[in-house]
Amino acid sequence: MRYFLILALALVISALVSSDATAEPEVYMVELAPDTVDNQQEEDISFNSDCSVCNGEGLTYFYWNSSIDGVLASGSEGHNVVLSSVEFSTGEHTITFQVRDNNSEWSIESDSSSTILTVSGRDDGGSDTITVNFGIEPPTLHIGETATFRACSEMYPEPQPCVDDPDAVLDFNWEVLWNNEGSWSYIGNSEMFTFTDLQQGTHTVKLSINYQGDTANDTQQMVVLPPIPQMAIDFTDGDSIKEGEILEINAQCLDNNQDEIECEYYWEVWDNDGNPDLLFTLTGSLISVSNLTNSMGSYEILFRSQDNEYGIYSSYYQVIVNVLPPNEIPLASISISPESLGGLTPEYYQFSMLTFTSSSVDSDGNIVSFKWYDSSNVLLSTEAQFSSTFNETGIYQMKLEVEDDNGAWSSKTSTNFKIITNTAPSVDFTYSVDGGMYTFNSSASDLEGFISSYQWSIDGMEYSNGENITWTANKTGTYTITLEVTDDGGMKSIISKDIDVKIVEMKNFAALFSSKDIEVGGNFEIDFSQTTGDFDYFEIKVLYPNGTSMKYTVKDNSANFSITFDRAGSYPIDVKVIWIDGVDRGLDDFYGPTVNVGQEGSSSEGENGAEKTSTESSDDLPSLSLLVSVLLLSIIAVSRRQR
Missing domain, CATH: 2.60.40.10 (Immunoglobulins)
Incomplete structure (x- = not known):
């Protein structure tokens, strides 16, 4: 059993060793120094790298590659190389380092195996057609100032064409590398322009010119220093003070954004008599000078500041101070309006509104303050003018003192006036x-x-x-x-x-009617609103076809009179006005419309529907009865004033 365990462990170790032996090499880092160059200025570029086989015997081959210029260097030894900047084309190169080990395995491209090289200047062939001429005015300036960039025909004081063709159309691209770090920033595309958004430091400005597909570029250095401090004071050039007064001037030190900064202040006081002599110097943001004003004359004050952070001096500033003769005391004077009624002591009516106005003068300045007092020295007003009424009769006193623009007060002046009785006017x-x-x-x-x-x-x-x-x-x-x-x-x-x-209006009876031909159930209206004169009422009498009648009385002519007819037929209506004075003007006060209800007009048929027939007389003349009927109908029609 122990034998099998040992055998298994040996197999695992063998597999791990075999796996490590066949793993591809790894590039740990690449570094360029510097990583920004100009191919018109020869400079060495160090290409340094580190990898898993760089320091042992596993490295069999390496190469450095540019995304623009291709393979830069290769071999089996000395993988860190030094190349000249003049060998590179302009542009942004992606530089890649790759290695191969003794197992013929190549390293994998990754972020750690590549970096960026930025090359400015001019590419081969460009110099034959484009000469990049440009300038920066001024090449050294301060934050808050304006830089002017000029190229080619806009160069100053003499144009310096960048191509031979005077009518050529060129494309310009201006970039700046702030503090020579990071990436290029676009600043303009014109042959001449100004720029104010500057940063403090030493910067590289690059101009690229494109003409007919050919591109050339060149660079220059620009130095931007901290802002020049500015000064502001609370004294106006040419202002005057009086002999014996103290001159005080307060100053502020400001940056280019008008924010106050810490500075040292330096003052020089000179006489301004045509042959100036330095009288004395002062320091500090606030100066207070008393010995300058002991005698009349004109003096020049020069001053500047130095900021504490960068030690930069401001420009010199100048003010002229004129010392005039000693201040004259103002003279107070009072005027009263309206004019007095007379008397040795000016007299005014009781309850009338009096206005007191300062007519004071200052021979060498202006009146700036006022104080009005009554006879008991009670302060009444501090305005140049004020008004008051006086309810009690008697003699009053008004006092006034004034102050001039040098702080001097006049003596109090007073005036007496008398308030006399006033009675109300009679009116009818x-x-x-x-x-x-x-x-x-x-x-x-x-x-x-x-x-x-x-x-x-x-x-x-x-x-x-x-x-x-x-x-x-x-x-x-x-x-x-x-x-x-x-x-x-x-x-x-x-x-x-x-x-x-009482406005007597002319009598005029006017009655306006709605349509006199209406349907059964329709309304007939009468409008009396245009009647003028003093009327008592209007009387409306309706004659019905059955021989009956109905009377209506209307007192108000602002609303229409309305009546509804529920049966067909002809309804004669008598309308008249009754005046307040009782005078009856006959037909001038009468209307007689006839309302036709449910009728379409005359018909050729009789009431029973039988056809009417006519007979001709032997002599073609109308009968006597017909003539009488026509005459009566005419009289009735006229008398009814159909409207």
């Missing part, structure tokens, strides 16, 4: 009428002064502000006429009167 009006036009005449007066305004209203609606007015009523009714007057002291009085207006 009379009116007359001519036809429909009313004339209203005011009779208002004021004991102390005069009437300053009139306001007429009719039924609460403002109508006019004239002293006397005319008005025409357009309908009958009672109207409230109101007159309000105001005196020169602002007191008001009001009076209202009611007037009765």
Whole structure:
């Protein structure tokens, strides 16, 4: 039994050894140094690798392969090789390393057996047709500045054509390798363009030009430095201060995004008299200068900053400061409106609205603040103007002090004024009428002064502000006429009167009818809405075919009168109006329509359906009875005013 176990174990070990011996070799890694080159600049490229048979005796063959240029190197020894950059075509090469062991097994291609080599420059043959001429302006710049890229005929100061044909159409492709790492980034496709989205560092710019299927490229270096700091101050160039004042200027240091950054600040103060001398220097973001303003004159301040992170200086900035003579104290002055009523002490009516206005002046600046006080020095307002009323009679005092733009306050100035009694004005009006036009005449007066305004209203609606007015009523009714007057002291009085207006309308009886030919069960309507004048009522009398009649009375002409006929036949209707004044105008107040119910018009048959026959007279003249009948029918028709 032990013999069989030993034999089985030996067979397993033999199988494992046999399996390892026949496994294909494995490439662990490949590495290129550098992995980005220019074939116009000779440079060694190291091709390094490691594999399962690279350090023993199992390696029988290897090769390095390019996806663009094919096999680069091969052999059985020295699998790590060095090649020159000028031997490669431009483009992105996939470099693959493969090995074969002594069992004739090849390694499998995988991510660990390949890498990328990027080659710029110019391919063979391109130099005969395309010369890649380009420039970067400036080649060294700061973040926040603009780079200008020019090629061929756009080169500055002289054009440098890239092909011999002056009319050639070229395709441009600009790329940048930021910090010479990673992959190329597209930045433009024009012969000349500007670019601002820069990154800090040293970068490689590549221009590829395509012409008639031929492509050439070249590279240049571009250096982008940190942003130049900018400065902002709270002082405007050319501003002035007064002799003896303290000059304070506060500065900020900003980056290209206008964000504040940490900086050192350097200030130089020069006289600005045509022969400038440096007076003194200062540091810090806030400077406070007192000795500069001891005498009048003009001074130049130069300043710049240096950022703490990169040590880059800003540009120099300059402001001119003018030192003027010492500040003059402002002079306060008061004016009152409206004009006074007179008197040595200006007089104003009780309850009137007075407006106090500052008429102050500052000979060398501007007034910026105001303080108004009463006689007890109680602060009333801080505005340039304010208004108030005074209910009690007597003498009042108003005081004012003002501040100029240099912080100097004037002395208080005061003015006295007198409030006198004011009584309400008396008001009345009379009116007359001519036809429909009313004339209203005011009779208002004021004991102390005069009437300053009139306001007429009719039924609460403002109508006019004239002293006397005319008005025409357009309908009958009672109207409230109101007159309000105001005196020169602002007191008001009001009076209202009611007037009765009667508009006499011309009498006109109008009755409009619906169709007079209706079906059985249909309605016949009469519209009285167009009747004008003062009516009492309308009377409608319906004559039925059986000889009976029915009367109806209508008081309101805003709705139609309607009647239903349930039987066929002809129904004469008498319609008339009764006026309030009782006057009867005869046929002008009468209508006489006939309503035909269920009839289609005249027929050749009699009532019993028998055919009517006519006989001819011997002399072809109508009989006397026929003439009388026709005459009567005509009179009746006229009298009924068929409409």
